[in-house]
Amino acid sequence: EAFWQLLCDGVDAITEVPPGRWQTDFPDAQRGAVRRGGFLKNVDGFDPQFFGISPREAAQMDPQQRLLLEVAWEAIENAGYAPDRLGGTRTGVFVGISNSDYAQLQFIANGSPDAYAGTGSALSIAANRLSYLLDLRGPSMAVDTACSSSLVAVHAACQSLRAGESRIALAGGVDHRGRRVDADDPTARQSRDQRLGDAPGAAASVDDRLRALE
Secondary structure: OHHHHHHHHOOOOOEEOOOOOOOOOOOOOOOOOOOEEOOOOOOOOOOHHHHOOOHHHHHOOOHHHHHHHHHHHHHHHHOOOOHHHOOOOOEEEEEEOOOOHHHHHHHHHHOOOOHHHHHHHOHHHHHHHHHHHHOOOOOEEEEOOHHHHHHHHHHHHHHHHHHOOOOEEEEEEOOOOOOOOOOOOHHHHHHHHHHHOOOOOOOOOOOOOOOOOO
């Protein structure tokens, strides 16, 4: 509800990078490090027991999966449905998602991630986890078309409803980039450069705000 209200009010939610998110003072940056962005507070405040997930597994889950579980549950309730009564129905799940920096972070931090890291970082599981949790019997897919992922996911949901594959469709998208970058980590630095505009083929903005067709 807060995000919808923010959009209705035309609020500019871009802020300075919070401490600990990523380094902003690279001395050799040619065009300056990105110092502003859109950030969620308490993104680590996840209640795994509510969803029947063990703390050990939750620690390996990409924050994008955690956010989807929370927001999807709220969306179902706001639509007038009881999430625990959708089991066995032809309800489809269509999720736009393309970022996987949490998987890279786990590999760098742990060296040999366990099985939970695999399911916790796979983009496909972002949709499949919802279907499994609620015992949904419709299509369950993750859509990656870069910046249009959420829009294409909604399109796929509409097509599934029209075709009769799904009687109910849950559609949306998530993109959380929470990787902290250290100056002495060349792999992380390259990833940061590609995302934030300091490498060939990257997209950037002189005022840290990306716009359509910029």
